[in-house]
Structures are given as structure tokens and as C-alpha cells.
């Protein structure tokens with residue numbers, strides 16, 4: 260699929276890749292970099308189906324893996340492209356009990372995960388507890404000679420990636436007023452702060468923090484919410500209030516990264532502006548897809564599974580997936596013809 264690119268998204272991507280290069284050489288004591296990921300469906304590589312046993316069936320997985328893999332995507336996720344770019348294999352979900360390969364880290368992300376409430380499987384706090392357990396067991400077994408597991412230095416040099424908050428915002432907008440949603444944001448950020456400190460205390464020094472995307476442009480959000488008032492939507496057919504909420508969350512997250520950068524000695528904290536990258540996609544996408552299709556059709560569609568199979572809907576969903584955009588851009592940067 261050909262997707263024309265805007266200059267600014269290409270520039271952002273270059274900045275993104277330059278930053279990866281900046282962070283990662285420190286991660287390569289072994290030949291392969293080590294990554295630990297925490298988050299939700301944006302980066303779940305199979306944790307949900309391993310943990311809960313509920314299948315995530317077709318059309319997920321059909322464009323790249325040619326079978327459902329537990330990813331809530333037709334193809335690969337940003338975390339997969341990150342692994343490819345760094346020359347390492349895809350991350351095994353922490354909960355995968357069948358032949359996981361943890362030599363390059365582990366993925367704790369789970370579809371649907373939120374930051375709050377705490378101690379509900381598999382929210383951020385639980386993912387951090389799982390990480391602590393994983394850390395203890397790895398160190399213990401590694402010291403007994405299990406070389407396919409990671410040692411202390413690997414945890415210290417690893418890249419820690421976080422991408423969470425979208426479900427908290429989505430859930431909050433479902434039940435609260437705009438002002439109440441904004442009021443809740445500091446409590447989300449505070450949990451992310453605790454999570455990052457917990458990682459730091461176990462030796463983690465390299466953080467890669469994704470902000471949250473334009474929530475008001477997600478087909479799912481447009482499907483489950485509706486407003487008869489045209490002024491609730493922007494020129495692309497996205498819901499303004501949800502996007503404003505996402506931006507407010509991101510402002511606080513960016514401030515947190517700045518704060519922790521000055522407090523966490525020897526750390527590298529990269530705040531990745533996923534919102535802008537995805538918002539650029541919105542400019543690329545044909546307005547007919549976002550506008551006329553997103554509003555009347557998607558609004559009547561609760562979820563994007565069996566009810567989501569009309570060709571026009573599929574087209575819209577495909578355009579919104581990261582896979583073509585990232586694949587195309589990464590290959591182009593590597594000088595390959597795509």
C-alpha cells in the first residue's frame with residue numbers, strides 16, 4: 260500500500276530513529292539489545308491470550324503473520340518494528356509459557372491494561388510486580404549458570420519502554436465529564452512515576468516513554484460515542500474533547516519525564532511524541548475515510564471484529580494501523596525500495 264508522507268512525519272521519524280541509536284549502543288553488552296515493555300494493546304505481542312486464554316481471532320494478524328498472534332493489529336506493532344530495527348527478535352510475552360525466549364527481554368503489555376485502579380490484572384502496577392518477580396528469578400537462575408536468562412548487567416543496560424494511558428482516558432471519558440477527566444490525570448501520571456522509580460531501583464537506566472495518541476480519532480471511540488453537534492468534531496472528524504484530554508495527559512507525562520531526568524542519576528529518559536506521529540497520519544488519510552466513513556458507519560459499530568468487515572471500513576482501519584506507515588518509512592530510511 261502506498262501512503263504519501265508529509266515532511267514533518269518523516270522528520271519526526273528520523274528524530275525517533277536517531278534517539279534509538281543514541282540510547283541503544285549502551286544496551287549491547289551481549290550481541291542483542293535487551294528490551295522490557297509495559298503497556299496495553301498498542302504493544303501487547305500475545306500476553307493477553309497467554310494470560311487469559313481468550314482468543315483474538317481474525318482479522319487480526321492477517322497481513323503479516325498470516326495468523327492471529329494475539330496482537331490487536333492486522334500486522335506488526337511499533338514495538339515489533341523497534342525490535343526489527345535493533346536487529347533483535349520480537350519480544351516474548353512474560354506470560355507465554357510455551358517456548359518463550361527471554362534472552363532479549365520480555366513484554367509485560369496486555370490488551371486493555373490501564374494504569375488505575377491498582378492491583379487489577381494486568382494493570383501497570385501488576386506488570387511492575389511481574390517484572391520484579393521476573394528480575395528476582397532471572398538473577399537467581401542466571402547466577403546458577405542459566406545463560407539463556409538475563410543477569411544484573413543486562414537489566415541495567417536494558418531499554419525500558421512504556422506505552423500506557425489510552426485505556427484510562429477512554430474509560431474516564433465514558434463515565435466522567437471533561438473537567439473530571441482532566442482532574443484524574445495527575446493520579447495516572449503519579450502511577451507511571453512510581454513504575455519508573457521501581458524500574459530505576461532495580462538498576463534500569465534507559466527509558467523510552469510513549470505518550471498517548473489522538474484518542475478522539477480512534478475508530479473505536481468514534482464508534483462508541485456520538486454527538487449530534489458538529490462542533491464536537493474537528494475538520495478530520497475526530498472528537499475534539501478526547502484529543503484535548505490526550506494532550507493534557509501528554510503535557511503532564513512530558514513534565515514527569517523532565518522531572519525524573521533531573522532526579523534519576525545516570526538515566527536516559529526519552530519522551531516519544533507518538534501523538535504527533537499519529538496525528539500526521541490523520542493528515543495523510545483521505546478525509547472521506549476519516550469523515551464520512553468514520554462518523555456514520557463507525558459510530559454504529561461497537562468493536563472492530565465481525566461487525567467491522569465492510570470493504571470501506573476495512574480500508575479505514577488499515578490506514579489507521581501503524582504497520583504500513585512504519586514499515587514503509589523504516590525501509591525507506593534503510594534505502595530499500597518499497
Ligand SMILES: *[C@@H]1O[C@H](CO)[C@@H](O)[C@H](O)[C@H]1NC(C)=O
Nearest residue numbers: 388390391392393394395396
Ligand atoms: C526479590 O528479592 C528481594 C531480595 O531477596 C526481596 O526483598 C523481594 O521481596 C523479592 N521480590 C519478589 C517480587 O520476589
Ligand SMILES: *[C@@H]1O[C@H](CO)[C@@H](O)[C@H](O)[C@H]1NC(C)=O
Nearest residue numbers: 486487488489490491492499
Ligand atoms: C454545540 O456545541 C457548542 C459548543 O459546545 C454550543 O455552543 C452549541 O450550543 C451546541 N449546539 C447545539 C445544537 O447543541
Ligand SMILES: *[C@@H]1O[C@H](CO)[C@@H](O)[C@H](O)[C@H]1NC(C)=O
Nearest residue numbers: 462463464522523524525526
Ligand atoms: C552514576 O554513574 C557513576 C559513574 O559510573 C557511578 O559512580 C554512580 O554510582 C552512578 N550512580 C547511580 C545512582 O547510578
